[in-house]
Amino acid sequence: MGMALATRTERAERAERSARKPSRARSVWDSSLSKKTVMAVRGLIMLAYLVVHMLGNLKIFFGSDEFNGYAHWLRTLGEPFLHHEWALWIVRVVLVAAVVAHATAAYQLSRRDIKARPSKYVHKKPRASYATRTMRWGGVILGLFIVWHILDLTTGTVHPNGFQPGHPYQNVIDTFSTWYGNVVYIVAVLAVGLHIRHGFWSAAQTLGAGSRTRDRALKTTANLLALLLTAGLFAVPVGVMTGLVS
Numbered sequence: 001m002g003m004a005l006a007t008r009t010e011r012a013e014r015a016e017r018s019a020r021k022p023s024r025a026r027s028v029w030d031s032s033l034s035k036k037t038v039m040a041v042r043g044l045i046m047l048a049y050l051v052v053h054m055l056g057n058l059k060i061f062f063g064s065d066e067f068n069g070y071a072h073w074l075r076t077l078g079e080p081f082l083h084h085e086w087a088l089w090i091v092r093v094v095l096v097a098a099v100v101a102h103a104t105a106a107y108q109l110s111r112r113d114i115k116a117r118p119s120k121y122v123h124k125k126p127r128a129s130y131a132t133r134t135m136r137w138g139g140v141i142l143g144l145f146i147v148w149h150i151l152d153l154t155t156g157t158v159h160p161n162g163f164q165p166g167h168p169y170q171n172v173i174d175t176f177s178t179w180y181g182n183v184v185y186i187v188a189v190l191a192v193g194l195h196i197r198h199g200f201w202s203a204a205q206t207l208g209a210g211s212r213t214r215d216r217a218l219k220t221t222a223n224l225l226a227l228l229l230t231a232g233l234f235a236v237p238v239g240v241m242t243g244l245v246s
Contacts, residue, residue: 040203145188
């Protein structure tokens with residue numbers, strides 16, 4: 001009986017240890033390297049979307065028919081295999097998942113970095129680097145902008161002058177005909193440029209593409225990507241403000 005009791009006790013202890021032991025998925029996620037990898041991969045997905053989004057936006061310079069036709073094509077993409085707007089919603093879901101995963105990993109890494117710092121009573125609290133502050137506040141600005149952008153040009157909730165479903169050309173002109181629409185967009189685009197400038201190089205390092213011989217090329221690529229995207233995204237509000245798009 002004593003041996004049976006001991007066996008039951010050992011089983012109970014093993015069960016308790018197993019219950020306390022985190023799952024493999026949780027263990028992988030808790031790794032700082034895993035979080036940085038998630039940020040890098042999701043960041044590159046969003047970068048690819050931004051390039052495509054910018055190129056699509058530039059169609060506005062070819063007139064309302066071209067731009068509205070492009071918007072209609074996005075909604076019929078994949079038909080008849082996919083139902084109307086399904087492809088667009090798949091892209092939206094993937095982007096939302098990428099943004100949430102990227103932001104969650106960034107927040108958790110930031111909290112972990114703060115906890116790892118020496119006590120302020122022993123050492124003076126170090127200031128975050130310029131790149132770190134830019135990425136952190138740029139991410140916050142972009143998160144707020146995404147919400148505003150959706151409410152403005154997707155749902156029309158905050159759109160000025162009456163939102164017109166199915167007429168994206170006119171909706172874009174309405175938005176950039178207001179001073180606050182231009183200010184919000186320009187601030188967000190500047191944040192995008194700075195985010196890409198620092199984020200692309202960081203992603204390359206995390207994914208193992210960086211090296212002493214490649215660092216200069218990677219930084220040059222990051223600067224060019226940031227410059228081209230910033231200029232391309234700036235072009236639309238500037239076009240409306242100068243009358244090139246009307």
